Amino acid sequence: MSVDGTLTLYVSSSSNEANCPYCSHQSDKVHSRYTRTLCDLPAFGKTVQLCFHARKFFCLNAGCKKKTFAEQPGNEIFRYRRRTRRCEVCVHRHGLAMSSPQCSMLLKSMGIKVSGATVLRDLHKMEIPDSSGVKRIGIDDWAFRKGASYGSLIVDLTTRRPIDMLPGRSERDFSEWLAAHKSVWLISRDRATSYSSAAASCAGAVTEVADRFHLIKNLGECVSDIIMRRYEEIRGELGKYNGPEECAANMVVDKRKAYAAQRIKEVKRLQAEGKDIQTTAALLGMAAKTVRKYRKMDADAELEGASKKKAYVNEVKFNEVKRLQSEGKDVRETASMLGMSPNTVVKYRAADSFPVPVRRKAPGLGSHTQYVEEQHGRGVSLNQIYKNLTSTGLVIERTTFYRHFSYLPDGHRGYRSALQKARMEEEWEKGAACSVQKPVTELPPSRQLSNIVMRSVLDKKLSESETALLATLTRMEWLSELHEAARTFRDILKSGCPSRLDAWVEKYRGSSIPRFTTFINGIRRDTVAIKNAVLFKESNGILEGYVNKLKTIKRSMYGRAKLNLLRIKMVRSAFSFN
Numbered sequence: 070m071s072v073d074g075t076l077t078l079y080v081s082s083s084s085n086e087a088n089c090p091y092c093s094h095q096s097d098k099v100h101s102r103y104t105r106t107l108c109d110l111p112a113f114g115k116t117v118q119l120c121f122h123a124r125k126f127f128c129l130n131a132g133c134k135k136k137t138f139a140e141q142p143g144n145e146i147f148r149y150r151r152r153t154r155r156c157e158v159c160v161h162r163h164g165l166a167m168s169s170p171q172c173s174m175l176l177k178s179m180g181i182k183v184s185g186a187t188v189l190r191d192l193h194k195m196e197i198p199d200s201s202g203v204k205r206i207g208i209d210d211w212a213f214r215k216g217a218s219y220g221s222l223i224v225d226l227t228t229r230r231p232i233d234m235l236p237g238r239s240e241r242d243f244s245e246w247l248a249a250h251k252s253v254w255l256i257s258r259d260r261a262t263s264y265s266s267a268a269a270s271c272a273g274a275v276t277e278v279a280d281r282f283h284l285i286k287n288l289g290e291c292v293s294d295i296i297m298r299r300y301e302e303i304r305g306e307l308g309k310y311n312g313p314e315e316c317a318a319n320m321v322v323d324k325r326k327a328y329a330a331q332r333i334k335e336v337k338r339l340q341a342e343g344k345d346i347q348t349t350a351a352l353l354g355m356a357a358k359t360v361r362k363y364r365k366m367d368a369d370a371e372l373e374g375a376s377k378k379k380a381y382v383n384e385v386k387f388n389e390v391k392r393l394q395s396e397g398k399d400v401r402e403t404a405s406m407l408g409m410s411p412n413t414v415v416k417y418r419a420a421d422s423f424p425v426p427v428r429r430k431a432p433g434l435g436s437h438t439q440y441v442e443e444q445h446g447r448g449v450s451l452n453q454i455y456k457n458l459t460s461t462g463l464v465i466e467r468t469t470f471y472r473h474f475s476y477l478p479d480g481h482r483g484y485r486s487a488l489q490k491a492r493m494e495e496e497w498e499k500g501a502a503c504s505v506q507k508p509v510t511e512l513p514p515s516r517q518l519s520n521i522v523m524r525s526v527l528d529k530k531l532s533e534s535e536t537a538l539l540a541t542l543t544r545m546e547w548l549s550e551l552h553e554a555a556r557t558f559r560d561i562l563k564s565g566c567p568s569r570l571d572a573w574v575e576k577y578r579g580s581s582i583p584r585f586t587t588f589i590n591g592i593r594r595d596t597v598a599i600k601n602a603v604l605f606k607e608s609n610g611i612l613e614g615y616v617n618k619l620k621t622i623k624r625s626m627y628g629r630a631k632l633n634l635l636r637i638k639m640v641r642s643a644f645s646f647n
């Protein structure tokens with residue numbers, strides 16, 4: 070044992086002879102002796118070093134091309150290596166699981182001294198297992214950099230392991246790979262056309278299977294789009310049903326903003342009375358910093374303009390998108406010119422008028438708002454109201470509850486002095502009488518409506534109010550038709566009877582809903598693969614999981630790894646750890 074805690078073992082072979090590695094001839098004629106130092110797995114938390122007294126032998130076989138050879142006893146020590154085999158396996162496994170610097174640090178702490186560069190060099194030397202006989206594969210794309218460059222991941226659906234990664238997602242990339250893997254007869258894919266055309270141009274007969282999850286997802290997007298475009302109509306219909314006043318009062322007022330506006334007015338009044346910042350802060354129970362900020366702000370602007378500011382900017386962007394659309398610019402160009410996300414551009418292009426943004430609220434609390442405000446008005450504390458609500462079976466986190474009702478005087482969990490509380494309550498009284506605080510009405514946003522429709526299509530459980538809402542919605546003929554069509558489509562996917570698809574397409578291809586006919590045209594273009602999706606059980610589910618894993622690996626190396634290293638890590642780790 071040395072001073073730095075390294076355990077050194079002096080070892081030598083007990084055998085008198087050794088076999089020549091070139092001709093396997095046995096020899097007992099020693100040529101010379103030398104010492105090799107090897108690192109082994111740690112013991113008792115200490116670094117273990119093997120000091121191996123090796124011998125060189127003469128090769129006694131006259132026909133051998135070598136005169137001498139060094140002995141390599143056992144299965145742990147190999148030529149030119151600085152670590153034993155088991156130690157190397159340990160380094161490789163750690164290297165596959167994390168970034169090289171991390172791996173180096175972790176192994177050092179365990180007692181294996183290895184640098185990050187060595188780990189990386191060893192990883193690059195690894196070979197990808199041969200996958201030439203693969204029969205059924207799944208393919209999906211993944212992003213090097215989202216929106217900029219993509220690659221493809223291929224998984225063997227029989228062994229459920231990733232077998233290769235391609236540098237792109239174009240038809241050419243995939244057809245080259247297919248040409249080198251002629252044994253493939255089944256390809257599961259999402260609805261990307263490039264993979265499909267690569268498979269079509271492939272020499273052998275390949276069965277394509279469209280992914281059912283993506284089909285349902287596309288259907289959901291279609292339903293959501295249609296509902297968004299016809300939201301006005303639905304609002305009209307709901308208005309008829311719920312009574313006109315509820316529809317008319319459909320203006321969500323940001324209560325925080327209203328409260329801030331009141332505070333600004335207070336600060337301004339005290340400023341006009343000649344109070345300084347410190348006094349104002351003490352009187353109103355707020356920070357001096359906030360007082361300074363409020364002095365510069367305009368209460369009316371806060372109430373009117375500020376809450377609309379973001380919406381206004383978006384509306385301007387909406388008009389820009391529309392203008393560029395009419396000039397014939399495509400989604401990508403528009404997005405980069407305006408510095409917007411392509412998804413938003415697509416949404417704006419599809420909409421006829423500027424879609425009104427909806428304020429996000431805590432789910433499940435909307436229907437309790439009236440009760441909570443009523444109770445609060447009677448002087449019951451929020452804490453007590455929360456207890457009452459949860460005792461009746463409502464499942465909601467305390468933090469979420471408090472955040473939702475943060476506009477009420479005791480709607481926060483931090484400390485407030487009695488003076489502050491009294492003042493806030495006084496203001497709440499004033500505020501309650503003030504006309505700006507209109508009640509928030511329950512008119513579900515379009516996304517929620519499409520969510521309810523799709524959940525009903527997928528046979529998920531709906532609450533009573535949702536069922537009632539759905540019944541109201543399906544009074545509209547077009548929505549009833551859409552709902553029925555979506556349900557049938559989903560039934561066909563589960564039925565195992567692909568011939569039903571033709572009848573379905575035939576029935577709905579003349580539908581009066583334009584966006585829906587687009588969806589059906591997509592189905593018609595991809596009929597064979599979709600029929601296979603009904604027939605075969607293969608899906609792309611496992612690929613989605615592996616793409617998630619790939620993202621983690623990519624980020625564990627801070628996005629610096631190139632395809633080669635990512636490929637080794639993805640493919641080899643599936644083999645090394647399974």
Ligand SMILES: [Zn+2]
Pocket residue numbers: 089090091092093094128129130133134135
């Ligand atoms: Zn030999």
